[in-house]
Amino acid sequence: MRSNRAKVRASVSMAATLPMLAGALALGIPAAHASGNPGRDALTGTKPLWATAKADKGAAADSALVSARVFLAGRDARGLADYAKAVADPSSAAYGKYLSAKQAQARFGATKAQVAAVKGWLKAAGMKVTAVTPHYIAVTGDVAAAEKAFGTQLHNYAKGSKTYRAPSSTATVPEALKGAVLTVTGLDNAPHRASHKDQLPPPDAVFKNSGPFSSYYGSNIASTLPDAYGTKIPYAVKGYTGKQLRAAYGAGKYTGQGVRIAITDAYASPTIAYDAATYANKHGDAAWTTGQLRQVLPKNYTKTKECGAAGWYGEETLDVEAVHAVAPAANVTYVGAASCYDDDLLDSLSKIVDGHLADIVSNSWGDIEANQTPDLAAAYDQVFQFGAVEGIGFYFSSGDNGDEVAHTGTKQVDTPANSAWVTAVGGTSLAVGKDNTYLWETGWGTEKASLSADGKSWTNFPGAYTSGAGGGTSKTVPQPYYQKGVVPNALATANNAAGNRVVPDISAIADPNTGFKVGQTQTFPDGSQQYSEYRIGGTSLAAPVIAAVQALAQEARGGKAIGFANPTIYAKYGSKLYHDVTDTPTGTELAVARVDFLNGFDAADGLATSVRSLGKDSSLKAVKGYDDVTGVGTPANGYVDSYRRH
Numbered sequence: 342m343r344s345n346r347a348k349v350r351a352s353v354s355m356a357a358t359l360p361m362l363a364g365a366l367a368l369g370i371p372a373a374h375a376s377g378n379p380g381r382d383a384l385t386g387t388k389p390l391w392a393t394a395k396a397d398k399g400a401a402a403d404s405a406l407v408s409a410r411v412f413l414a415g416r417d418a419r420g421l422a423d424y425a426k427a428v429a430d431p432s433s434a435a436y437g438k439y440l441s442a443k444q445a446q447a448r449f450g451a452t453k454a455q456v457a458a459v460k461g462w463l464k465a466a467g468m469k470v471t472a473v474t475p476h477y478i479a480v481t482g483d484v485a486a487a488e489k490a491f492g493t494q495l496h497n498y499a500k501g502s503k504t505y506r507a508p509s510s511t512a513t514v515p516e517a518l519k520g521a522v523l524t525v526t527g528l529d530n531a532p533h534r535a536s537h538k539d540q541l542p543p544p545d546a547v548f549k550n551s552g553p554f555s556s557y558y559g560s561n562i563a564s565t566l567p568d569a570y571g572t573k574i575p576y577a578v579k580g581y582t583g584k585q586l587r588a589a590y591g592a593g594k595y596t597g598q599g600v601r602i603a604i605t606d607a608y609a610s611p612t613i614a615y616d617a618a619t620y621a622n623k624h625g626d627a628a629w630t631t632g633q634l635r636q637v638l639p640k641n642y643t644k645t646k647e648c649g650a651a652g653w654y655g656e657e658t659l660d661v662e663a664v665h666a667v668a669p670a671a672n673v674t675y676v677g678a679a680s681c682y683d684d685d686l687l688d689s690l691s692k693i694v695d696g697h698l699a700d701i702v703s704n705s706w707g708d709i710e711a712n713q714t715p716d717l718a719a720a721y722d723q724v725f726q727f728g729a730v731e732g733i734g735f736y737f738s739s740g741d742n743g744d745e746v747a748h749t750g751t752k753q754v755d756t757p758a759n760s761a762w763v764t765a766v767g768g769t770s771l772a773v774g775k776d777n778t779y780l781w782e783t784g785w786g787t788e789k790a791s792l793s794a795d796g797k798s799w800t801n802f803p804g805a806y807t808s809g810a811g812g813g814t815s816k817t818v819p820q821p822y823y824q825k826g827v828v829p830n831a832l833a834t835a836n837n838a839a840g841n842r843v844v845p846d847i848s849a850i851a852d853p854n855t856g857f858k859v860g861q862t863q864t865f866p867d868g869s870q871q872y873s874e875y876r877i878g879g880t881s882l883a884a885p886v887i888a889a890v891q892a893l894a895q896e897a898r899g900g901k902a903i904g905f906a907n908p909t910i911y912a913k914y915g916s917k918l919y920h921d922v923t924d925t926p927t928g929t930e931l932a933v934a935r936v937d938f939l940n941g942f943d944a945a946d947g948l949a950t951s952v953r954s955l956g957k958d959s960s961l962k963a964v965k966g967y968d969d970v971t972g973v974g975t976p977a978n979g980y981v982d983s984y985r986r987h
Contacts, residue, residue: 381492381513384524386715388493391500392507392529398497401506403485407495409468409527410477410684411459412720413451414520421449425729425762426822429905431912439732439902442697449727450475455521462515466490476691476723491525506530523723524716526684541608541642543870545651547863550876551936551948554579558772558780558855563934567798569952570930577933577953580858580876581773582624583666586850588777590667590890591978596627597668597892599900603699604661604885605689606706608645609638609677610654612862612870613661619872620662620860627669634661634672637692639679648681658861659877660705660885666857667889674698681706683717687724690735694728700895700902702728703888704737704757705881709745710815713756718817725762725905732902735763736888738880739845740811743786743959747806752960754813754844761821764906765844766887767971768810768851768880769922769963770931770955779977781926784970785810785852785878786958792950799952803932809958810851810880811844812969818842823911827967847910848922848971849886853878854933854953857886866942890976894984903984910973915966918983919974924956924963931955 415421427435440448451459459478460470467486472479484495484506492513497504507529514522555561559575566574610616613636618629642650657675664673676692678685686706693702725735740755742748758765768785790804813835820833820840833840850857856878863873895903903909913919925931932954940946956963963970 380516382516382519382522384512384514384522384716386719387512387525387528388508388510389529389714392496392498392509396498396500397509398499398504401484401495401497403483405484405506406481407484407487407527408479408481409487409525410479410720411463411525412477412523412723413455413459414523415449415451416455417449418520418523421723421726421730424449425726425905428732429729430908437732437901437904439904440730442695442731445727445730446475449730451521458518459521462518463490474691475695477720487528491528493528495528524719526716526720541611542645542651544610544612544654544861544863546941547865547871547873548875548941549873549938549943550579551938551944552576552579553936557585557774559774566792566934566950566952569799569802569932569954574932574934574952577854577935578856578876580856580874581771581850582858583626583669585773585777586667586857586886589771589773589779590849590886590976591980592667592890592893593978593981595893595896595981597671597889598896600668600671600701600892600895601674601699602664602668602671602888602892603674603676603693603702604657604664605676605678605686605693605702605704606653606656606660607648607678607681607685608642608650608653608657609636609675610657610861612654613657613675616658616861616872617661617665620874621665621669623860624666624858626666629665634675636675636677637698638677639685639688642679643685644680644682653681655859655861655877656705656881659857659859659882660703662859663857663882663885664703664889664892667886668892671889671892687720690721690724694724694731694733697731697733700733700904701888701891702733702735703885704735705879705884707737707740707755707758709749710753710756710759710817711749711751713759713817718756718760721757722760722762725760729762729905732904734891734904734906736766736884736891737763738811738884739765739767741808741851741879741881742811743806743809744813744961745811746959752813754815755811758811758844759815759818759842761818761842762905764887764910765846765972766880766884767812767845767848768878768883769848769971769975770852770855771850772855779920782850782920782922782971782975783924783926783931783956784922784958784961784963784968786924786956786961786970787852787854788954788957790952802952803954803957804952806957806959808853809961810848810883810970812958812961813844814969815842815844821907823908827911827914827973829967832969843969845969845972846907847887847973848975849883849890851878851880851883852955854935854955857882887976890981893981897981898984913980913983914973918977918980920977921965921974922963922971923965
């Protein structure tokens, strides 16, 4: 499971092939703004690619409402990027010399004079300032005012079967504001829905797994089912627990004591405290202590129908319970966004950075890179850079659709996992044996074939591709320095001879067929709401697991923040600190048998039996060394302790 913020988009429609802005560059230097319009400074990337002359349907109505955010570049955008790199680089003299949130704003944030100048310009154009934060100024106004402010005409454009508004040329700001404005979002509204106050819906309908199960990998062989790859196969595990995952990833004696982890998703489960406490009690995890789990939530929620709000409850539940299972003493702060739109998710990330609510941030949501544009990439990366200088590391799930071809028709990676400033977490299929013994992992990628009507064979074995860990080569983000010399050249140069960012960086358990058991209050067929447990996976499991492992590592180094971890993660590449994951770790093809309720709840409507082949991630392959399914691999015994030496 991995929540997709892009069922709807906030204030922009994103396009993949524009050159990246500002912080989206490979760890570094903001791009110079173009100056084709005399007296104006261009904000590169603010005109979407789909706003073509052929798609132009004419000028937008002058009276139509525009809501935009003008992101502030701050007093030293180049210095912010440079310092963010230095404090994360173990070879730098500035390594680990983090700033407080207040110090970071004082050194790199916008000055009062810059804020006043930007506000004055917007008001003079007829825009109304609705909010001022350390990162942006929010404004509303009609189309005529927006056109005056940003030096571009707003037209309506056909996009697919619908029509949306967008700038007809790159947005600009007055030359006097050059260097003060990072970018603007909201001038294009594909797709935009009016915000309104919503009440959160009740939990989604109950989901349960049918048996038979294995309690650990291979404990229950499906002896009455057909062979797969020439042998009998085990039933899928019922769902691993914290003890099994801690053993698999070398937790040892560490518990995350004194470490703060934040989790971002949209909305908030109304039963999270009860569910998390019940789950911990049932599975032998340490009981939550008073104040150990807290929530930071918005005053109002919006777009609950568009975003499928109740579906996000399970995401929060998975993230919270997985973190606690692996790092049971860590403090957890859940920061819920008002919706799944970028503006609201950015606000959640900014809350963590501005208040330094945690040192480690787990994020199990994202979108395809084709929906990312430079303006939003710049806004996200600026937050990640501020986090880096404060010693905050961001961990993002890499996606659940492999190379995305089956899902979108185009080979691509996901975002924000593609950012050079975050740790992208890929996924594996995990085999934990008797007595919590680590056996092996494959790259997560599933092919499914159903049992034939006569029960004697698998239909069209090995079947169709269903899901797998996201990965591959970015088309927009240049190769960051920490990947050079580790990522194979064939991957780095797949889309650009100069080299691009490759995803993921590291990985952990993700395959739902070797997944994690969670407990959540759900709505039963009779309308009642009851606590229930089920097995789940996705890279939205891998991300909190890695975040929790990093919390153990931070505890091992005496509580000193790890910060942006990629330089250190890659510095350990090739050592025994990682399980080097391949698709055939036993030398043969692998599969498990799975039985599901047709109605997702009970056997009343029958059962479906299938075989799930492991290590079949679309066109992506987990091979010896770095690969674009599992990155450098998964944490092994010694990984956590290795941070004591940093």
